[in-house]
Amino acid sequence: MEIAYPYPFRNIPKGQLETLENLLEAFRADRHPLKTNLMVGAFRTSDGLPYVLPAVKEAKRRMFSDLEWNHEYRQSHLGTRSFRDVSQRLFFGTDSLLVKNNRIVSMQALGGSGACHMGAVLLRNHYEPWKTTQRPKVFIPTESWANHSNVFTSQGIEAHYVPYFNSVTQAFDFDSFRATLSGLPSQSVVVLQTGAHNPTGCDPSLEQWKSLATVFEQHGHFAFWDAAYPGLASGCIDEDLAGFRHFAERGIPLLLAATYGKCFGLYCERVGVLSFVVPDESVRERMEVQMRLQARAETGAMPDFGATIVETILLDPELEDQWRRQVRSMAVDLRQRRLQLRQGLERLGTPGHWSHVTDQKGMFSYVQEPGEI
Incomplete structure (x- = not known):
């Protein structure tokens, strides 16, 4: 006897992701010798092959040589203490008073998207301006990582957009961006990227970051920082993080959702970190409890392999120096390819002006026709 029952997911619409996957399948099936994949968000060698940083190879060699290394669960749902400590020093700076005064609370996350997701959930549950409204809003640059809006809307948070890119100059539109932020409701949550902006390759200068920090101070905005490409804009980790650190030092409310996928080449290992700046020890302890509960509910124990690679490199000054030099060489390589x-393009007489290709930085080159939405 057959029992009939209604299937609750019968009318699920086909989405953009399926279209992208079909396009990738078609690319793989194409036998043309000069085909090029412009969709992959990963650094490749000049031969188009995956690049494993020598510092990462050395860290793995040390791990495999350690007879005590094992696959037990990590002691904390937040990741090891050493992983969180080295992450705070890397992103906030070794001389940061916030680090020295225990003003940062962190947790390991499943890559950058996992860190963004956890940050969105914790804000939705605990950010006071959002708790007093039925439909919280986040403000994202019109040109931003495609998944930013998905992260927030999946949690019932409305995504609204602010102008970022000038299609005439093919560059960051500082005046429009600053003016729009100045007109947002007070205590708005605004998504920012630390450097090598995805997808435009256009970043504010340090002076522009300082001006934007003043707007955040004046209006009490919350900065939701995404750090996906440190070092791949200028070649220097510290230079690429200077704008973010300026916000942190000025005491602007913020969180940092960061990934080690790009600058360590640990894409599939999904190693990320989420950090909040807190006013005092009491808030830090309570926030850590909420992070632990959230991690327990969603992921349980954090994955060990990629995070141990990061720890191994950042705990050894010589190996960290090697890694920084390798990141710089990646940035130099990207500039040369640009x-x-x-x-x-210029040699072929391609219509248009192409100076923006070398003016933009990082892994992305962006072109938009004037007037295009």
Whole structure:
């Protein structure tokens, strides 16, 4: 006898992700020798192969040589204390008073998207301006990582957009961005990227970051920082994080959702970290409890392998120095490829002006027709 029952997911619509996956399948099936994948968000060698940083290879060698290394659960749902400590020093700076005064609370996360997700959930549950409204809102640059809006809307948070890119100059539109932030409701949550902006490759200068910090101070805005590409804009980790650190030092309310996927090449290991700046020890302890409960509810124990690679490198000054030099070489390589692309377009007489290809930084080059939405 067959029992009939209604299937509750019968009318699920096809989405953008399926279209992208179909496009990737078509790319793999194409046998043309000169095909190029412009969708992959990963650094490749000049031969188009995955690049494993030598510092990462050395860290893995040390791990495999450690007879006491095992696959037990980590002691904390937040990741090891050493992983959180080295992460705070890397992103906030070794001389940061926030680090020295225990003003930061952190947790390991499943890559950058996991850190953004956890940050969104914790804000939804505990950010007072959001708790007093039925429908919280987040403000995201019109040109931003495609998954930013998904992270927030999946949690019932409305995504609203602010202008970021000038299609005439093919550059960051500082005046429009600053003016729009100045007109937002007080205590708004605004998504920012630390450097090598996805997808435009256009970042504010340090002076512009300082001006934007003043707007945040004046209006009490909360800065939701996403750090996905430290070092890949300028070649220097500290330089790429200077704007973020300026916000932190000025005491602007913020969180940092960061990933080690790009600058360590640990893409599939999904190693990320989420950090909040807190006013005092009491809030730090309570926030850590909420982070632990959230991690317990969603992921349980954090994955060990990629995080141990990060710890191994950042706990050894010599190995960290090697890693920083390798990140710099990646940035130099990206700049050289940009130059070659621009020169090739200009040599072919391609219509348009192509200076933006070398003006933009990082892994993305962005073109938008004037007036295009």
